[in-house]
Each structure stands twice: as C-alpha cells, then as structure tokens.
Amino acid sequence: MQSRTPASRATGRPRSTTADAAILAATREALVELGWSKLTLGDVATRAGVAKTTLYRRWTGKNELVVDAVAELFDELEIPNRGSLAADIEGVVLQFAAILARPEARSGLMAVIAESTRDDALRERIRTSIVERQKRLVLEGRNRAQARGELPPESDPTTVDLIFDVVAGAVVHRTLVSAEPADEQWVRAFTRLLLVGLGQAAD
Amino acid sequence: MQSRTPASRATGRPRSTTADAAILAATREALVELGWSKLTLGDVATRAGVAKTTLYRRWTGKNELVVDAVAELFDELEIPNRGSLAADIEGVVLQFAAILARPEARSGLMAVIAESTRDDALRERIRTSIVERQKRLVLEGRNRAQARGELPPESDPTTVDLIFDVVAGAVVHRTLVSAEPADEQWVRAFTRLLLVGLGQAAD
Amino acid sequence: MQSRTPASRATGRPRSTTADAAILAATREALVELGWSKLTLGDVATRAGVAKTTLYRRWTGKNELVVDAVAELFDELEIPNRGSLAADIEGVVLQFAAILARPEARSGLMAVIAESTRDDALRERIRTSIVERQKRLVLEGRNRAQARGELPPESDPTTVDLIFDVVAGAVVHRTLVSAEPADEQWVRAFTRLLLVGLGQAAD
Amino acid sequence: MQSRTPASRATGRPRSTTADAAILAATREALVELGWSKLTLGDVATRAGVAKTTLYRRWTGKNELVVDAVAELFDELEIPNRGSLAADIEGVVLQFAAILARPEARSGLMAVIAESTRDDALRERIRTSIVERQKRLVLEGRNRAQARGELPPESDPTTVDLIFDVVAGAVVHRTLVSAEPADEQWVRAFTRLLLVGLGQAAD
DNA sequence: AGATAATCGAGACGGTACGTCGGGTCTTACG
DNA sequence: CGTAAGACCCGACGTACCGTCTCGATTATCT
Missing domain, CATH: 1.10.10.60 (Homeodomain-like)
Known part of the structure; x- marks a missing residue:
C-alpha cells in the first residue's frame, strides 16, 4: 500500500x-x-x-495515511446472493451504509476526498485503493443478474461507472450530507427507484 | 447567515x-x-x-465561514422549464455540475461535510444553509411534471428527500470521487436511469 | 498634571x-x-x-497615567522636626520606606522609570512630577540643620542633588532590589553612615 | 542560569x-x-x-530572559587596585556607571526590577543572578582596605549589604531617575560623602 | 567475530498558523 | 461638544503541529 x-x-x-x-x-x-x-x-x-x-x-503525510487506514474498511464488503437483483442490491447497500455509520469511515473518507480535490496524487491513490477496488461489487452483481435473466446481456462499460456513482453517491449523501440513516425502509425505496425509475415508482 | x-x-x-x-x-x-x-x-x-x-x-471558525461562503454559490441554481421532465432534470443537473466544477465549491464543500461528521452544529448549519435550501429545486420540478401529467399526483414527502440524495449524491460522486466530468453524455445517461430505472435502461 | x-x-x-x-x-x-x-x-x-x-x-497612554497616579503618593511626605539632623533623616526615610512598601508605588514607580529610559518626555514628566517636587525635603532638612548649627552654611547646589540621589537610591535599592525591609534598624545604620561616613562608622 | x-x-x-x-x-x-x-x-x-x-x-518568558541577558553585563565589573580605598571606590563606581550608561542595561534592568515587585520567582532570580553575585566587589574592596589599615577589622555582615545598597542605589538613581551622568566629578563627591559623611563633607 | 548499515525511540529544531488579548482610533446615539 | 458603548485595525502573545534533524542504541546482513 x-x-x-x-x-x-x-x-x-x-x-x-x-x-x-x-x-x-x-x-x-x-x-x-x-x-x-x-x-x-x-x-x-x-x-x-x-x-x-x-x-x-x-507514509508521506496525513492524507496518505488516512487513505490507507480507511481503504481497509471497505474490503469487507461482499455482494450477497439473495436470489434476485433487488435483494442483492439491498444487501450490499445496507452493508455499505453500515460501514459509513462508523465514525472512522465517516470523517476519514470525506476528508481525504476533500483533500484530493487539490492533490492529483492523492486522488489517484483514492481511486486505486478505494473506488476501483469496490467496483467489483457492481460487476459481480450485474453478472449475476444477467445470468438470472434479470438484465439483458449488455456490455457498455460506462454503465458500471454510472451505477457505482449513483449507488455510492446516494448512500453517502443520505448518511453524511442529509445526515439521515440509510435504514431498511430507505434502502427499499432507493432500490425500487434504481430498478424501475421515477416514472413507474409511484405505481 | x-x-x-x-x-x-x-x-x-x-x-x-x-x-x-x-x-x-x-x-x-x-x-x-x-x-x-x-x-x-x-x-x-x-x-x-x-x-x-x-x-x-x-464567525466562530473556519468551518462556519466556509459553509456560508460556499452556500451562496448554490443560490444561483434554477430549474429551467424546457418542456419535459427529462429535459428539466438534465438542465438542473448540468448547472449543478458546473458549480461543482469550480474549485471553491469542490474543496470547500467536501471539507465542511467532512468536518460536520464530528460537529452537530456544523451539520445543522450545512443542512439549513445548503441542503434544505436547494430541495426547492426538486419540489418545483416535481410540481411542474405533475402539472404536465408526466408524474402522478403523489404526495409522499420522503420521495423528495430520496430524489435529492440520489441526484446530488450521484453528481458529487461522479465529479469529486470518481473525478470524471459530469458532461452532457453522462447527464443524459443518468437522467434516463433516473426516469426508467435499470430494468428498462438497456432498451 | x-x-x-x-x-x-x-x-x-x-x-x-x-x-x-x-x-x-x-x-x-x-x-x-x-x-x-x-x-x-x-x-x-x-x-x-x-x-x-x-x-x-x-492622558496619552499608560505611562503618563501611571506617573500621575503614583506621583500623588509622594506628596504626603514631610520632614519632621525631631530636634536633630539624624532624627530628622531617620524620620523622613522611614516615611519614604513606608510608601515604597505599598504595592501601587513599588511596581508603578519602577515601571515608569524603566520606560523613561527610552522616552524623554516621560523622563521629564517624572522629573517634574516626582523628583524635583520632593527635593524640597532635602532643602528643608538642610536649612533646619544649618539653623541648628549641625551643618556649615554651605551653598553648593549640587550637594542637594547628591544627597537626594544617595538617600532615595539607597532606600529604593534596599526595598526593591535587595528586597529587604527598610526597618528602623537599617534606617539607623544608614543614617549613621550618611552622617559620619565609612571611616568612622565602625566606632 | x-x-x-x-x-x-x-x-x-x-x-x-x-x-x-x-x-x-x-x-x-x-x-x-x-x-x-x-x-x-x-x-x-x-x-x-x-x-x-x-x-x-x-526561558519561561520575557522577564527571565532579560534578567539573564542583563546579568552577564555586570560580570565584567572588577574592583581595581589603585592603592587607596577612595581610589578603589571611585574606580568601581565609574565602571558601574559606564555599564548603566549602556541602553541595554538601562531599560532592561529597571524593567525586570519593576516586574519583580509582583513575582517572587523573578525577584529571587534577580537576587541570585545579579545582586548577590556582585556583592563580591564590596567584600573584596573591604578586605583590601582592611589589609591596608584603612578600615578597622570589622565583620558585621549587614554592613556589606548596606554599602552595596548605598553605592548601587546612588549610582542607579543618579543615572536613571535623576538622569544625570555619573561623571568623575560626581563620583569624587559621592566617594567623599561615603567615606567621611555629611558632617565633614563640607570641609 | 567484526564491520557495516539501516532501523528504532526520543526529543530538539526552524517554521507556520492558531485563537486571544490589549492598544489606540473611530463611529454611532444620547445628553 | 462630551460621553458610553463597542466595533475597528493592528501587532504580539504563548501554544500546537508540522516535517526534519540529530542523537545513542538495536538488529540485521555481509565479510
């Protein structure tokens, strides 16, 4: 590291x-x-x-040290196999929310991201150690859903990035900015929105 | 303030x-x-x-000062009337992305959010000055879409919070964490995902 | 003032x-x-x-204010008429020592003297308000001693200055620098030294 | 120190x-x-x-630092052997006056003495570093004069303190309070007063 | 075994910024 | 105009960390 x-x-x-x-x-x-x-x-x-x-x-400084200290926290994430895409998403989002509820993750993660806006080396370190490393979750989930036939066999690589930004961003924003818990109820509503979109969400 | x-x-x-x-x-x-x-x-x-x-x-310190300085940046946001919900969303997201592209917003915003994880008064200040203030955009957009008949006349207040977290979170994550530009192409893909969901996104 | x-x-x-x-x-x-x-x-x-x-x-500043506040303290000095030069000296020295025992005189006096070493206007103010004003005591004591025949009818004006420096200096040094009390015993020894000198002091 | x-x-x-x-x-x-x-x-x-x-x-503060800085100045004092007590006194007093003519001694010395009126530790430091250290001059001068037969073989220890207060006090008062130079003429008159006293000074 | 060399704990070093305090000035409304 | 109140600019305070350095003492590998 x-x-x-x-x-x-x-x-x-x-x-x-x-x-x-x-x-x-x-x-x-x-x-x-x-x-x-x-x-x-x-x-x-x-x-x-x-x-x-x-x-x-x-370590060269505080930023690098904290990135490494925080990155390890996310390695415990795993996408569960619950039988459906919706259930899988709900599972991993809840895990993610649980990590973000820990204070060392909360303040450490946001702080290094803030610093990274002015420090390219740090941003790269974050990308390597945290972001890219966890995109495996999206890939694995999509593969599983495609095998189940829940998603078409698509291969646009940017879709993975988009989904990662939407999922991670929403959970982070909910817990850290809005400062509300990402509890089961919220996760269910979020997953529904993610799967069927705004247009159908009110059915 | x-x-x-x-x-x-x-x-x-x-x-x-x-x-x-x-x-x-x-x-x-x-x-x-x-x-x-x-x-x-x-x-x-x-x-x-x-x-x-x-x-x-x-001001009592650096955090409070920066919150106020950054909060003003977001007041220029306005939801445009482009005739359709999709176009309206794309417009406001692009505006939001433009603000987040400015360096004073980038580092200032994330830093105060990071600090707010350990400071309740600061978190409240952020919520009041930034978050709640900008939820007006979601409300106005929904009202307009309901008037057009694009959305059913729903009144669940938590939906506004959810949408706000998803939109703001996704854009912030895209620009600051993934460090990729939220350009027109990305915004279009994101809006499509938001409207029709993952299931239909591949049509 | x-x-x-x-x-x-x-x-x-x-x-x-x-x-x-x-x-x-x-x-x-x-x-x-x-x-x-x-x-x-x-x-x-x-x-x-x-x-x-x-x-x-x-007042123009702290120094001037304190000079005025302290100067008033010394106006209560009076040379007593105890019948002999030695007794007169002992009396006035004890009065002087009593004033220097008061904290407002101790710290105030020395501080403005210290400042006056770099400020000619302040030095002049001290000279006028304190030093010259109290030389009256030496003059009066000498006149009285000459009238009694204890001192020859001399008129060298610098002798007054010399005696003032010796008396005031000795008492100040004793109380503030050596930090010992100028009690009756010390005053008696000092007066004897002043009157008969070192050569005869041991008789 | x-x-x-x-x-x-x-x-x-x-x-x-x-x-x-x-x-x-x-x-x-x-x-x-x-x-x-x-x-x-x-x-x-x-x-x-x-x-x-x-x-x-x-150093704990300005006072302590200045005490040490000023104390060193007085270490260069030495009582000369000029053959007579009067000449010896005149010599050392002139040396002392020369030091007090230097601005670093003038303002530094008085200021720390002023502060010491409210600070026991500082007073003790002054006493140790400056006062007691220079009493050696009086002792040496007295011993030499006793060896010459100019002074009786006396041993009252408080006499040393008294002489020190009178000499140091007079010179300090002359130069800093009266703000007149302690030149050769003044030193001669002072030494005469010190040796034979007021009674005989007018011969 | 002894030389060589990088590491270790400890803590002093030159810096930079902190948040506070006091100095002396200025700007109000009131008398 | 004087006054009380208090905000203003300025500069120094003493403290806390920064990241670097210099020690003596270890602990390895390479002669």
Whole structure:
C-alpha cells in the first residue's frame, strides 16, 4: 500500500513488520476519537507505540495515511446472493451504509476526498485503493443478474461507472450530507427507484 | 447567515455592513487559490482588508465561514422549464455540475461535510444553509411534471428527500470521487436511469 | 498634571470633573491587584466607570497615567522636626520606606522609570512630577540643620542633588532590589553612615 | 542560569549549545534598539536565528530572559587596585556607571526590577543572578582596605549589604531617575560623602 | 567475530498558523 | 461638544503541529 522499495533492501536493520498494522489501527482509533482535523501524526505515533520518524518513513503525510487506514474498511464488503437483483442490491447497500455509520469511515473518507480535490496524487491513490477496488461489487452483481435473466446481456462499460456513482453517491449523501440513516425502509425505496425509475415508482 | 442578534444592537459603533460580503468573497478567492487545508483565516482577513478580530467576531471558525461562503454559490441554481421532465432534470443537473466544477465549491464543500461528521452544529448549519435550501429545486420540478401529467399526483414527502440524495449524491460522486466530468453524455445517461430505472435502461 | 487646554473651552458639554480622580484611583487600585504589566487601560476605564475614549482624551497612554497616579503618593511626605539632623533623616526615610512598601508605588514607580529610559518626555514628566517636587525635603532638612548649627552654611547646589540621589537610591535599592525591609534598624545604620561616613562608622 | 536538568538528558536530540549565547546576545541587541516594552520574543528569536519554540523551551518568558541577558553585563565589573580605598571606590563606581550608561542595561534592568515587585520567582532570580553575585566587589574592596589599615577589622555582615545598597542605589538613581551622568566629578563627591559623611563633607 | 548499515525511540529544531488579548482610533446615539 | 458603548485595525502573545534533524542504541546482513 505505501511506497516500499523492497528491491534495494540488502543490509541494515529491517523495518518492523508489526509497525504498519499498529499505525493503521492507531489511525482508525484516533479518527474515531478526534476526527480528521484534530488527528495529529504525533498522536498517532504515540498511540501506535512508535516514533514519529518511523511513521514518516512509511507514509508521506496525513492524507496518505488516512487513505490507507480507511481503504481497509471497505474490503469487507461482499455482494450477497439473495436470489434476485433487488435483494442483492439491498444487501450490499445496507452493508455499505453500515460501514459509513462508523465514525472512522465517516470523517476519514470525506476528508481525504476533500483533500484530493487539490492533490492529483492523492486522488489517484483514492481511486486505486478505494473506488476501483469496490467496483467489483457492481460487476459481480450485474453478472449475476444477467445470468438470472434479470438484465439483458449488455456490455457498455460506462454503465458500471454510472451505477457505482449513483449507488455510492446516494448512500453517502443520505448518511453524511442529509445526515439521515440509510435504514431498511430507505434502502427499499432507493432500490425500487434504481430498478424501475421515477416514472413507474409511484405505481 | 451568521448568528446576528439585531435586536440588541442599540449602542456602540455598528458593525461594518460591507465587511461580511468582502470576507465571504475573500474566502472563495482563497479557496480557489489555496484549497481548504491551506486556507488560513489570517490570510482571508488580509484579502478582505479586515482585521482578524473582525472575522472572529462574526464567525466562530473556519468551518462556519466556509459553509456560508460556499452556500451562496448554490443560490444561483434554477430549474429551467424546457418542456419535459427529462429535459428539466438534465438542465438542473448540468448547472449543478458546473458549480461543482469550480474549485471553491469542490474543496470547500467536501471539507465542511467532512468536518460536520464530528460537529452537530456544523451539520445543522450545512443542512439549513445548503441542503434544505436547494430541495426547492426538486419540489418545483416535481410540481411542474405533475402539472404536465408526466408524474402522478403523489404526495409522499420522503420521495423528495430520496430524489435529492440520489441526484446530488450521484453528481458529487461522479465529479469529486470518481473525478470524471459530469458532461452532457453522462447527464443524459443518468437522467434516463433516473426516469426508467435499470430494468428498462438497456432498451 | 495632565495636558489640559482650559483656555479654549467655550462651548459644548464640559468635561466631567469627577472623572480624573476616579481614573487615578482606579489606576492605583489596578496597580495593586495586577501590577504594571498586566494593567490594561480598558480595565482601568471599567473600574473608573468611564469609557476608554474619556481616558485617552486626558492622558496619552499608560505611562503618563501611571506617573500621575503614583506621583500623588509622594506628596504626603514631610520632614519632621525631631530636634536633630539624624532624627530628622531617620524620620523622613522611614516615611519614604513606608510608601515604597505599598504595592501601587513599588511596581508603578519602577515601571515608569524603566520606560523613561527610552522616552524623554516621560523622563521629564517624572522629573517634574516626582523628583524635583520632593527635593524640597532635602532643602528643608538642610536649612533646619544649618539653623541648628549641625551643618556649615554651605551653598553648593549640587550637594542637594547628591544627597537626594544617595538617600532615595539607597532606600529604593534596599526595598526593591535587595528586597529587604527598610526597618528602623537599617534606617539607623544608614543614617549613621550618611552622617559620619565609612571611616568612622565602625566606632 | 536557566533551569537545565543536565542529569536527565539521556535520549533524544541534545539541545543546541550555541543557541543560548545567540539568544542572549540577540536580546541585548534588541534591548538597545527597541527598549524593554517594544522588545518581542518573536523578534529576539528571529535575530538569534532560532525558532520561537526554542526560546520558550529555555526561558519561561520575557522577564527571565532579560534578567539573564542583563546579568552577564555586570560580570565584567572588577574592583581595581589603585592603592587607596577612595581610589578603589571611585574606580568601581565609574565602571558601574559606564555599564548603566549602556541602553541595554538601562531599560532592561529597571524593567525586570519593576516586574519583580509582583513575582517572587523573578525577584529571587534577580537576587541570585545579579545582586548577590556582585556583592563580591564590596567584600573584596573591604578586605583590601582592611589589609591596608584603612578600615578597622570589622565583620558585621549587614554592613556589606548596606554599602552595596548605598553605592548601587546612588549610582542607579543618579543615572536613571535623576538622569544625570555619573561623571568623575560626581563620583569624587559621592566617594567623599561615603567615606567621611555629611558632617565633614563640607570641609 | 567484526564491520557495516539501516532501523528504532526520543526529543530538539526552524517554521507556520492558531485563537486571544490589549492598544489606540473611530463611529454611532444620547445628553 | 462630551460621553458610553463597542466595533475597528493592528501587532504580539504563548501554544500546537508540522516535517526534519540529530542523537545513542538495536538488529540485521555481509565479510
């Protein structure tokens, strides 16, 4: 995840193998307690039982560290096989909402996105570590729905991006901006809208 | 916008009436040049030709100031009357995307949302100043579509919230997270998805 | 004391006559509680029940105000007639020491002297308001001693200055720098030294 | 001079050894140019080529810093051996007057004394760093005069304090309060007064 | 075994911005 | 005009973190 250069490592004391995980865990812990803006790297280092030097040797700054700490959270997402497209969508959206309900995800994710608007390297890191990695969910769900015959065998690749933006964007907006819970009722209404559209939604 | 108490202002020198606008404009200018994280209140004060104390007398901190500075940007949004619901949606989404393309909106908006995850007062301020204020667009669009007969005369109030989250969330996610432009082509695809849903989208 | 211009006062509301005394009293009170460096003019104004404007209209700054407030303290000094030069000296020195034991004199006096090292106008004000005004004590004491025949009828004017510097300097140094009390025992030893000198002091 | 704890310094980067001297020199330089009240710690740090934090790590505030900066000035005092007590006194008093003629001593010394009237720790620091340290001059002068037979072999310890207060006080008062130069003529008259007293001074 | 070399904890370093405080000025409405 | 109130600009305060650096002490691999 961070920019190691394992090739040139021949001699000298090797880096502590446990430090990385300790630092990322300490980062999430600090995010929960303090939030993004009050999180300091000195504090993270102290929590991780590590010197500040060690931290800076592995990450270039606060942004990169938090991206890595947050990215891991989303790896636990999985699209369930509930027998229908609607049920599958509802399942994964609920999982996503559950992650966004955790404070380390809430403040960490939005903050690095905000920073990324002025930092191309950071944006790329986010894209690689989070966005592209989770598009697998949309792909898998579509494949399954096509196998079931619920969706036509289409192959427009931009549709995946569109759906990802709509699903992720709606859940994020609901939970973080509107600050309302994405509970089962909301998820059902959202899924219905996604499947049949506005025109038929009122049937 | 900021917490004035105009009732109790009887004595002493009155607050400068021009300072507010100058400060908000300076804030947007600084957001463009520096972005959220490098924006300092001292710098904003200097740009506005105002003392730091004057700034702190009116806003409690960076977050509140930026919320107010950004909120004004969205007031220029208007839902056009293009004759059909699809065309109306496309029009307002394009306007929204245009605002989000401006750097002062990009970094400012996301940053305050990030901070609001740990600050209830800030979240309320965002909700009042930005979110609720712009829901008027969804309401007006729906009314117009119902008058045209494009939508059934429905009155579920949560539908407005849902649509707002889906539209705003999708555009924000597209432009800021996926970091792709919300151009005409994308907007058309998104509007189609919104109107007819996934099931019919591939016709 | 302060720079009034009573000639040109013809029209308009007359200055409050009680304000001056209230301000000087408030200054001494604040000196006691806070000391020189923590004394603020805003606080003095509040204590005196007066607006800051009123204060600045009458004094140009903190230094001038404190000089005036402190100068009044020394006006109560009087050289007693105890029948002998030694007794007279001891009496006036004890009075002087008593004034220097009061906190408003301690911190106020030294502070304005310190400031006067960089401010000629302030130094002149101190000289006029305090130093020259109290040299009357030395003159009177010498005249009385000459009348008694204790001192030869000398007329070197610089001797007065010398004695004043020695007496005032010694007491100030004893109380403020060495921070020891100028009690009766010390005053007796000092007077003996002053009268008969080091050579005979050990008899 | 400042509160080092050299015992506990085992780990971490050691403090810069050159910084102390640079800071004290910068302090004296700033005292000359600006005087006490306009001297700022930020400016001193800049002059010394040092960060403000480094300065605050070693001194607790302006007062303590100036005490140390000024105290060094008096270390150059030495009582000369001119063959007689009178000549020795005149010599050291002239040296003392020369130091007090320097602006860094004038405003710095009086200001810290003024502050010390409200700050016991500061008073103690002044006493240790300046007053007690220079009493060596009186002791040495007395010993030499006793060896010469000019003074009786007396041993009252309070006499040293008394003489110190009288000499230091008189010179300080002459130069800073009366604001007249302590030139050779004045020093001669003062020494005569000190040796033979008022009674015989008019011979 | 000893040399070499990169890592480690610790903490001082030069900076930058913070949010507050006080100084002295100015602008109101009132007397 | 004087006054009380209080906003104004300005500059310094002392603190907190930043990211870098310099230590002595480890802990590996390579002679």
